[in-house]
Amino acid sequence: MKNLIKIFFLLAGFTISNAQQTKVPSVKYEELEKRIQQEQEGDKLVVVNFWSTTCAPCVKELPHFMEVNKVYAGSIKMILVSLDRLADKEKVIKFIKNKKLTVEVILLDDIKRMNTWIPRFEKNWDGNIPVTLFYRNEDKVYFNDGEMGKKELENVIVTNLL
Template identity: 80%
Template sequence: MKNLIKILFLLLTFTVTKAQQTKVPSIKYEELEKRIRQEKDKLLVVNFWSTTCAPCVKELPDFMEVNKKYVGNQKFKMILVSLDRLVDMERVIKFIKNKNLTAEVILLDDIKRMNTWIPRFEKNWDGNIPVTIFYKNGEKIHFNDGEMSKENLENTIVKNLP
């Protein structure tokens, strides 16, 4: 029985570790915009955050809990867009592991042009984070400025999930 428990523990550990990213792609705004448009027939939740943003870090466990609930649904996808600097990539990867982030993480390496791309995501976005934008069939359907509660996140998903 003890051996069975050890084997199950090792399998669970391997599964959780495998689910986490070990590499984070660094992309520019145009690539992210293209990626959003390509996610057809899905509800796409895009969260903009940073490892140095306290409200971002605070809301991420709720986002991971909700992501876990819907991850098997082919009509749902969550992407966490880190606004950390490219030179801080190792910190981002360590953060993913330490915080058990299972949603896909992308680093948006386009800080110099933020005054160009921020209004393209949302004209009322003043640049503060966290921000969560919901897309359905590549079209923006909801913008949440600031920290998002688990209840609000789930309600928005349920209301819009195909």
């Protein structure tokens, strides 16, 4: 009986951790910045990917992010930041369901101030997506401009977890 209870809780935890979002919060830059800082507590590596449903390279790399997140879920926190328009929020939710995204998605509703917040994330970021930033201990440890393959993503994570 004890083994059945353990199996139940193990499966329940797995199901919850792989659940898809049914709501996508929309935030301004300042809120996103605070969230990234909060997630770094406890020495976690925070992976922040900026993407859009209309960006082919972004969509192509998302399965790699899902796979890698499953492997390193205990050591990293991954956040997918959608740069889709607020008017397309339902499209983003539908996209999450269709692509079976299990990583947290946030909609950055701050397009009008792009020239302000883009250089605050990375001075070398020209505004193109996809872009992935890696943070640890309140420092940006890596910036990737462009699509990431699975091996490249894993290499950056492993290097920054040591």
